[in-house]
Amino acid sequence: MPGKTDKPLILIIDDEEPLRDGCRQVLEKSGYEVLTAEHGAEGIKIAREHMPDVAFVDLKMPNMSGMEVMEILSKDIPDIILVMITGYASILSAVEAMQKGAYDYLPKPFSPDQLRAITKRALDHRALKIEAKKLKEEKEMMEKNFITFVSHEMRSPLVVVRQYFETLKEIASDKFDKDVKEIIERCNKRLQNLEEMVEHWLDISRIGDGTFLQKKEKVNLESIMKRAIEEMTPLCQKRGITIKTEISRNLPPLMGDEESLMRVFTNLIGNATKYTPEGGAIDISIQSDNYYNTVKVADSGCGIPQDKLPFICEPFFRVKGKNEKERGSGLGLAFCKKIMESHHGRIEILSKENEGTTCILTFPADINAKNNQK
Ligand SMILES: Nc1ncnc2c1ncn2[C@@H]1O[C@H](COP(=O)(O)OP(=O)(O)OP(=O)(O)O)[C@@H](O)[C@H]1O
Numbered sequence: 001m002p003g004k005t006d007k008p009l010i011l012i013i014d015d016e017e018p019l020r021d022g023c024r025q026v027l028e029k030s031g032y033e034v035l036t037a038e039h040g041a042e043g044i045k046i047a048r049e050h051m052p053d054v055a056f057v058d059l060k061m062p063n064m065s066g067m068e069v070m071e072i073l074s075k076d077i078p079d080i081i082l083v084m085i086t087g088y089a090s091i092l093s094a095v096e097a098m099q100k101g102a103y104d105y106l107p108k109p110f111s112p113d114q115l116r117a118i119t120k121r122a123l124d125h126r127a128l129k130i131e132a133k134k135l136k137e138e139k140e141m142m143e144k145n146f147i148t149f150v151s152h153e154m155r156s157p158l159v160v161v162r163q164y165f166e167t168l169k170e171i172a173s174d175k176f177d178k179d180v181k182e183i184i185e186r187c188n189k190r191l192q193n194l195e196e197m198v199e200h201w202l203d204i205s206r207i208g209d210g211t212f213l214q215k216k217e218k219v220n221l222e223s224i225m226k227r228a229i230e231e232m233t234p235l236c237q238k239r240g241i242t243i244k245t246e247i248s249r250n251l252p253p254l255m256g257d258e259e260s261l262m263r264v265f266t267n268l269i270g271n272a273t274k275y276t277p278e279g280g281a282i283d284i285s286i287q288s289d290n291y292y293n294t295v296k297v298a299d300s301g302c303g304i305p306q307d308k309l310p311f312i313c314e315p316f317f318r319v320k321g322k323n324e325k326e327r328g329s330g331l332g333l334a335f336c337k338k339i340m341e342s343h344h345g346r347i348e349i350l351s352k353e354n355e356g357t358t359c360i361l362t363f364p365a366d367i368n369a370k371n372n373q374k
Pocket residue numbers: 267271272275276299301302303304312313317318319320327328329330331332333334357
C-alpha cells in the first residue's frame with residue numbers, strides 16, 4: 001500500500017495525464033513512491049489519506065486552482081513540502097505560491113534531471129525542517145521542565161550530600177586535624193554556594209512562569225506588614241536601625257497572596273536594613289484612598305545612583321561599589337516587581353545617593369471589598 005514503505009512519498013497533482021505518467025516514471029526509477037491525482041479535490045483527498053512528503057501541484061487546473069490546493073495542503077498536512085508546477089513562470093505567481101506555502105516552483109516544460117534535482121532538494125529541505133522542529137520542541141520541553149529538572153536532578157542529590165556532610169561533621173569532626181577541618185569548612189562553603197545557586201535558579205524560573213503565586217484570598221496589608229516587621233526586627237536591632245510605622249486606620253482588605261506579599265515586604269525592609277548605615281531609620285507607611293492602597297518603605301541609607309535606577313528591578317542586577325560587601329543575589333526586587341504585577345499593582349523606587357531610598361507599592365483599591373466592609 002502506498003505510504004507504508006520507507007521510501008519518500010511524492011504526490012503529483014496535474015490535469016495532464018502525460019505529465020503525470022512521465023513524472024511517475026522518472027521518480028519511481030529514482031527510488032521514490034509516487035501517487036498521482038488529476039485534479040485538486042482528488043489530490044487533497046489522497047494527500048490527507050497518505051500524507052506525502054512532497055507534493056507537486058499544477059498551478060492551472062479546472063475547478064480548483066493550484067493556489068487553493070496548496071493553501072489547503074500546507075494547512076492540513078504537517079511537514080509537507082509543496083512545489084508549484086507552472087506553464088508560465090511569472091515572478092508574481094511564484095511569489096503568491098510562496099505565500100501560500102510553496103517551497104519552490106518548476107516551470108513547464110522540465111527535464112527529468114530538473115525534476116529529480118528539485119525533488120531531492122525538497123526532501124532535504126523537509127528533513128531539515130523536521131529536525132529544526134524537533135529541536136525547537138525539545139528546547140520548549142526543557143524550558144517547561146526546567147523547574148522539575150533543577151529540583152530533581154540537582155536539588156535532591158544536594159540535599160543528600162548536605163545530610164551526609166552534617167553527619168560527618170557530627171560524628172567525626174573532633175577527630176580531624178586542624179588542616180582537615182579547614183578543608184571540610186571550604187567544602188561546606190562551596191556546598192552552600194551550590195545550594196543557593198540551585199534555589200536561585202528555581203526562583204528565576206518561578207518568576208518566569210508565575211508559579212510562586214499560589215492563591216488569591218482576602219488579605220490585610222496591615223497584618224502582613226506587622227508580620228514582616230516582626231520577622232525583620234532582630235536584623236534591624238543588630239544594626240541599630242529603628243523602624244517607624246504610620247498605618248492608616250480601617251484599611252480595606254484586598255485580594256492577594258499573603259505569603260508572596262510577605263516576601264515583598266520583607267525584601268524591602270531587608271534592603272532598607274542592608275543598605276542603611278548603622279543607626280539609620282526606616283519609615284514605613286500604608287495609606288488608602290478610593291483608588292489605591294499605597295505602601296511606602298523609606299530609608300536613610302546610601303541610596304541608588306540615578307543611572308542605575310531603571311535597572312534596579314532586573315533579575316541579578318546589583319549596584320557595584322562601596323556597598324558591595326552586602327552581598328545579595330540581586331533577585332529581591334525582581335520578585336517584588338513580579339509579585340506586584342500579579343496583584344495588578346506596581347512598584348516604584350525613588351532614590352538619592354547618600355540620602356536614602358523610598359520604595360512605593362501601589363495596589364488598586366478593590367471597590368467591592370471596600371463596600372463590603374462598611
Ligand atoms: N534600599 C536600598 N538602598 C540602596 N540600594 C538598594 C536598596 N534596595 C536595593 N538596592 C540596590 O539594588 C540592588 C538590587 O536589589 P535586590 O533586592 O533586587 O537585590 P539584593 O538585595 O542585592 O539581593 P537579594 O534581595 O536577592 O538578597 C541591590 O544590590 C542594591 O545595590
